[in-house]
Amino acid sequence: MEFRNFSLLVRDTKVHGFADGLERGELLASKCTSCGKVQYPPQSDCPHCFGTEFEWVPVHGVGKLVSFTSVFVTPDHFTPDLSRTAPFSAYGYQPAPVGIVEMEDGLRVMGWVLGLKADSLRVGMRLAPRPEVLPDGRATVVLVKAEG
Amino acid sequence: MGNVAVVGVGQSHFGIRSDASLRELAFEAVKACLEDAHVPLADVQSMVVSVASDELSCALQPSAQVVDYIGFHPRPSFRVEGACASGSMAVRTGWMNIASGLADLVLVVGAEKMTEAPTARATEVLGRAGDFLWEYPFGMTFPGYYALIAQAHMAKYGTTEAQLAAVAVKNHHYGALNPYAHMRKEITLEKAMNSFVVAAPLKLYDCCLISDGAAAILLASEKLAKRISKKPIWIRGLGLGTGSLSLAHREDLTTLGATVEAARQAYEMAGVGPKDIDVAVVHDCFTIAEIVAYEDLGFCPKGEGGRLVEDRETYIGGTIPVNVDGGLKSKGHPIGTTGVSMAVEITKQLRGEADEGRQVPKAEVGLSHNVGGNGQHAVVHVFSQDKE
Numbered sequence: 001m002e003f004r005n006f007s008l009l010v011r012d013t014k015v016h017g018f019a020d021g022l023e024r025g026e027l028l029a030s031k032c033t034s035c036g037k038v039q040y041p042p043q044s045d046c047p048h049c050f051g052t053e054f055e056w057v058p059v060h061g062v063g064k065l066v067s068f069t070s071v072f073v074t075p076d077h078f079t080p081d082l083s084r085t086a087p088f089s090a091y092g093y094q095p096a097p098v099g100i101v102e103m104e105d106g107l108r109v110m111g112w113v114l115g116l117k118a119d120s121l122r123v124g125m126r127l128a129p130r131p132e133v134l135p136d137g138r139a140t141v142v143l144v145k146a147e148g
Numbered sequence: 149m150g151n152v153a154v155v156g157v158g159q160s161h162f163g164i165r166s167d168a169s170l171r172e173l174a175f176e177a178v179k180a181c182l183e184d185a186h187v188p189l190a191d192v193q194s195m196v197v198s199v200a201s202d203e204l205s206c207a208l209q210p211s212a213q214v215v216d217y218i219g220f221h222p223r224p225s226f227r228v229e230g231a232c233a234s235g236s237m238a239v240r241t242g243w244m245n246i247a248s249g250l251a252d253l254v255l256v257v258g259a260e261k262m263t264e265a266p267t268a269r270a271t272e273v274l275g276r277a278g279d280f281l282w283e284y285p286f287g288m289t290f291p292g293y294y295a296l297i298a299q300a301h302m303a304k305y306g307t308t309e310a311q312l313a314a315v316a317v318k319n320h321h322y323g324a325l326n327p328y329a330h331m332r333k334e335i336t337l338e339k340a341m342n343s344f345v346v347a348a349p350l351k352l353y354d355c356c357l358i359s360d361g362a363a364a365i366l367l368a369s370e371k372l373a374k375r376i377s378k379k380p381i382w383i384r385g386l387g388l389g390t391g392s393l394s395l396a397h398r399e400d401l402t403t404l405g406a407t408v409e410a411a412r413q414a415y416e417m418a419g420v421g422p423k424d425i426d427v428a429v430v431h432d433c434f435t436i437a438e439i440v441a442y443e444d445l446g447f448c449p450k451g452e453g454g455r456l457v458e459d460r461e462t463y464i465g466g467t468i469p470v471n472v473d474g475g476l477k478s479k480g481h482p483i484g485t486t487g488v489s490m491a492v493e494i495t496k497q498l499r500g501e502a503d504e505g506r507q508v509p510k511a512e513v514g515l516s517h518n519v520g521g522n523g524q525h526a527v528v529h530v531f532s533q534d535k536e
């Protein structure tokens with residue numbers, strides 16, 4: 001999958017395999033083969049040891065919600081037609097919440113919160129990140145309610 | 149290292165300046181600054197220009213527009229950029245220019261023309277100051293980033309939406325007294341609390357304005373400063389810190405590490421602490437940003453920033469008056485201009501020349517705090533009436 005299907009703006013990067021992972025249903029972090037540092041978002045290069053070789057490792061499990069918001073006044077790319085005149089329109093546009101979760105190993109993952117209303121979200125609640133391929137072929141990361 | 153002083157200040161009116169282009173706004177500020185200093189442009193040796201956005205100014209090297217329009221060539225000039233912190237970086241660069249001995253008299257100009265772009269476009273351009281590769285794909289905007297900071301601060305310290313609104317009420321109170329401010333009107337707590345949501349929990353009145361405007365200061369070496377000005381204002385401490393591009397990379401969302409580092413450097417260089425500051429301008433691009441700045445600059449313990457403004461301690465007469473020029477919130481935030489305008493305000497306060505109703509009595513030491521993006525850069529300067 002072209003990396004731009006995730007990034008919207010960027011096509012060329014050494015970690016373009018991240019988008020292939022999303023397409024396969026895998027959320028991937030990078031692991032430096034020299035020092036073992038795991039990074040998300042993935043980096044081809046390691047700022048800890050300056051190593052330049054990495055391998056893909058999956059991001060597993062459930063995280064804790066660190067913070068969240070819902071962006072009503074959207075940038076160009078995300079502006080729904082109805083609220084083109086936002087912020088001054090009276091249209092009842094409801095954006096999906098966006099959050100950051102912290103995984104058990106300390107990695108932090110940003111994603112769209114799926115299937116939960118903004119007013120039911122609390123900092124500290126358990127959410128799991130997972131890849132999501134959208135109907136238009138783009139791919140992204142979503143945060144969903146943890147099982148159990 | 150030589151001492152450097154501000155010997156002239158000027159700025160344009162901020163606002164939706166549909167009457168003027170980028171270069172014309174800059175001209176207004178430069179003219180006011182040189183008249184204030186009683187120095188002809190011919191005496192100025194070098195120029196530092198801060199224009200934050202190529203995209204909003206429709207061109208590469210927007211500084212060339214400014215340099216050409218005021219007739220500065222062929223003398224040295226360059227542009228400095230760090231998103232919303234560009235202006236303070238330009239002040240720092242001007243200082244370096246003089247401290248290095250390259251020049252004795254340097255003009256620092258900040259200018260930005262933002263309102264010609266539609267709101268959605270400007271929102272996109274500003275939002276991309278954050279991590280446009282990994283976080284922009286989630287529809288992140290500049291208010292969105294600060295909303296994440298606000299939500300985390302509220303969860304950790306119990307900061308309330310009313311405390312956020314109290315920042316807006318204060319800054320609009322003082323902005324109403326500033327003839328150069330974009331939105332010269334008082335607002336009530338109710339009005340702020342009931343305004344529409346931009347990025348939850350931030351509402352319209354939690355957000356700074358999108359403004360056009362320019363500001364300029366003239367910096368002089370010690371040799372020239374006393375000859376030019378009866379009241380030179382000395383730049384005593386400079387600090388510049390950096391922070392992660394990606395917000396998700398921050399271990400603690402409730403603090404800007406870049407501010408903490410910049411403040412540490414500036415206080416140490418000036419030999420002062422937060423208690424010595426008589427008046428401050430801080431980067432209130434959003435109300436939460438002002439509250440976090442109180443804490444990161446040491447004006448109150450961590451987590452108590454909301455209470456500080458609620459208790460009116462940042463009004464004139466309180467322990468530390470903050471943004472009594474209206475701040476970015478009411479004065480306006482032409483992004484590349486803001487840092488230079490902050491230096492204009494602190495200079496006026498320390499000269500005792502601020503407008504009626506918003507002059508801090510006996511202000512001798514002032515501080516400016518300017519943030520780029522959502523904390524990728526922070527710049528802190530300490531100004532003083534005294535050279536040492």
Ligand SMILES: [Zn+2]
Binds near residue numbers: 034035049051
């Ligand atoms: Zn490594």
